[in-house]
Amino acid sequence: MASGSGRCPPPCFLKAVFAFMVVMGCLDRGYGGITSTFVRSEWPSIDIPIENEVFAVPKGDNAPQQVHITQGSVTNYTFYKYKSGYIYHCLLEGLEHGTKYYYKIGNGESAREFWFTSPPRIDPDASYKFGIIGDLGQTYNSLSTLEHYMKTGASAVLFVGDLSYADRYQYNDVGIRWDTWGRFVESSTAFQPWIWSAGNHEMEYMPHMGEVMPFKSYLHRYDTPHLASASSSPLWYAIRHASAHIIILSSYSPFVKYTPQWMWLREELKRVNREKTPWS
Numbered sequence: 001m002a003s004g005s006g007r008c009p010p011p012c013f014l015k016a017v018f019a020f021m022v023v024m025g026c027l028d029r030g031y032g033g034i035t036s037t038f039v040r041s042e043w044p045s046i047d048i049p050i051e052n053e054v055f056a057v058p059k060g061d062n063a064p065q066q067v068h069i070t071q072g073s074v075t076n077y078t079f080y081k082y083k084s085g086y087i088y089h090c091l092l093e094g095l096e097h098g099t100k101y102y103y104k105i106g107n108g109e110s111a112r113e114f115w116f117t118s119p120p121r122i123d124p125d126a127s128y129k130f131g132i133i134g135d136l137g138q139t140y141n142s143l144s145t146l147e148h149y150m151k152t153g154a155s156a157v158l159f160v161g162d163l164s165y166a167d168r169y170q171y172n173d174v175g176i177r178w179d180t181w182g183r184f185v186e187s188s189t190a191f192q193p194w195i196w197s198a199g200n201h202e203m204e205y206m207p208h209m210g211e212v213m214p215f216k217s218y219l220h221r222y223d224t225p226h227l228a229s230a231s232s233s234p235l236w237y238a239i240r241h242a243s244a245h246i247i248i249l250s251s252y253s254p255f256v257k258y259t260p261q262w263m264w265l266r267e268e269l270k271r272v273n274r275e276k277t278p279w280s
């Protein structure tokens with residue numbers, strides 16, 4: 001797994017290989033974005049079996065799995081007896097705006113190539129299309145939602161919490177279902193930023209399994225660029241993207257007056273510049 005934030009540790013295979021094909025201007029499709037008429041049916045919501053091809057592990061020896069980009073360490077963790085693989089987070093610095101970058105992860109025959117387009121310069125007139133997804137899970141309806149989203153041509157996802165629904169499972173299956181989810185969403189997350197926030201299904205407070213650290217799987221897997229916005233926690237942070245100043249809060253962390261989240265938000269709101277980012 002790799003994502004675009006944090007320090008790039010020595011065994012990090014991410015190479016932002018060559019690049020550019022300036023696409024600014026092509027990003028603008030000339031209409032303001034129309035909400036799809038698609039409505040996913042609610043029931044039945046049965047998780048797709050692990051053997052399904054949407055969760056397939058990439059071929060090759062030790063090939064990178066679950067690649068995703070985030071807007072901006074080697075870590076590993078355990079959950080009950082599940083042991084995660086190594087989770088690499090790489091910060092890419094000095095990127096140009098509105099530029100298509102190719103990157104390759106892995107060695108030799110196991111190497112896999114992806115690309116992403118960096119967002120346009122911060123500007124009140126910068127045109128940009130966000131998608132909003134929440135409560136995704138890994139059911140057949142989740143797959144249909146993901147496929148519909150990918151047809152919209154949006155450039156980034158604001159993810160409003162409840163990613164994998166791995167907390168429906170017990171014991172080692174919790175970690176396994178986070179892995180399947182990472183592979184499931186890779187067809188989008190490896191190619192554009194998904195801007196994460198945590199929902200109640202990320203808490204995974206499971207004392208009967210000895211797991212009492214809230215958000216353990218989420219925090220190890222989905223790093224966020226919180227230090228860049230002077231936040232003391234990856235659960236709340238802010239980014240500026242095109243013509244938008246986006247503030248991500250955690251409703252499952254303390255937020256009343258004088259809590260760290262409240263104090264940070266008060267300062268962050270002062271940093272909003274509506275001349276530059278009219279959308280907040």
Ligand SMILES: *[C@@H]1O[C@H](CO)[C@@H](O)[C@H](O)[C@H]1NC(C)=O
Binds near residue numbers: 076084
């Ligand atoms: C991380 O991986 C190393 C090497 O395999 C292992 O010794 C260590 O116990 C792992 N840490 C956790 C928290 O699983």
